[in-house]
Amino acid sequence: MKTEVINLSNVWAKYNQKDSILEDINLTIYERDFVGLIGPNGGGKTTLFKVLLGLMKPYQGTVKILGHTVSKGRRYIGYVPQLVELDREFPVRVADVVRMGRLGKRRLLQRYNSKDEIIVNRTLEQVGMLELRDRPIAELSGGQRQRVYIARALASEPRILLLDEPTASVDPQRQTSIYELLKELNQLITIVMISHDIGAISAYVKTVGCLNHRLFFHGNPPLSTEAIEQTYQCPVDLIAHGVPHRVLSNHDCPLHYHE
Numbered sequence: 001m002k003t004e005v006i007n008l009s010n011v012w013a014k015y016n017q018k019d020s021i022l023e024d025i026n027l028t029i030y031e032r033d034f035v036g037l038i039g040p041n042g043g044g045k046t047t048l049f050k051v052l053l054g055l056m057k058p059y060q061g062t063v064k065i066l067g068h069t070v071s072k073g074r075r076y077i078g079y080v081p082q083l084v085e086l087d088r089e090f091p092v093r094v095a096d097v098v099r100m101g102r103l104g105k106r107r108l109l110q111r112y113n114s115k116d117e118i119i120v121n122r123t124l125e126q127v128g129m130l131e132l133r134d135r136p137i138a139e140l141s142g143g144q145r146q147r148v149y150i151a152r153a154l155a156s157e158p159r160i161l162l163l164d165e166p167t168a169s170v171d172p173q174r175q176t177s178i179y180e181l182l183k184e185l186n187q188l189i190t191i192v193m194i195s196h197d198i199g200a201i202s203a204y205v206k207t208v209g210c211l212n213h214r215l216f217f218h219g220n221p222p223l224s225t226e227a228i229e230q231t232y233q234c235p236v237d238l239i240a241h242g243v244p245h246r247v248l249s250n251h252d253c254p255l256h257y258h259e
Ligand SMILES: Nc1ncnc2c1ncn2[C@@H]1O[C@H](COP(=O)(O)OP(=O)(O)OP(=O)(O)O)[C@@H](O)[C@H]1O
Pocket: 015, 021, 039, 040, 041, 042, 043, 044, 045, 046, 047, 048
């Protein structure tokens, strides 16, 4: 039987006294699933990650990570946040960034040891960046930096990898290789990825979740146009990887366009 790695049951969450951002979310993710989470801007995808990472507590419902509460289970999660613009003077090398992923494994003020170095090198090799381990991070391209941040998340030896828009700042030619890397990593690890790239979602993931405050659809690709339209609540153009596709901008729907 497949192991349940994430289970959300009747989860409701909101910021302050505002409207609920997550409404009655029921979601089970199994070991070595590769889940793509899509939905319109503001639909609550990042909020769902915050709940899984213990950064936000639902006001109703339960969340289990490998059968544990979030406070115990979050140590099994590696998180790759959205890539932000980097200060070009930032004086940190690739291996230093990956080593930071070992911090959660250290006691306060404990020094890094040889095991940390082995893991840093192993994860850099996994993401194809070992040769650049001593390069300043600021000299790398968006795609290379994203690989380093994936290595940093892997350095904590997680069972689950959460990625927020992993190809948003990666040029289109390199996006495919990031998805190929994730597909390879997925042989060992469960992956949940937020993306606006419906084409890539259809091509690479095993399961899709459509989130717009509620989870409108959770199942296998290919995604039906109806499922997407119900989530985005507006008409959607075609879905095919490598082919231009878009969510049409009429009604009040935010425009997403990828080529
Ligand atoms: N710290 C916060 N305090 C108050 N409201 C917030 C906070 N963070 C997010 N929100 C609001 O919660 C809603 C959901 O945001 P969230 O970032 O989860 O959406 P998302 O689906 O990830 O969107 P996007 O695709 O734009 O990243 C938005 O309306 C946002 O303005």
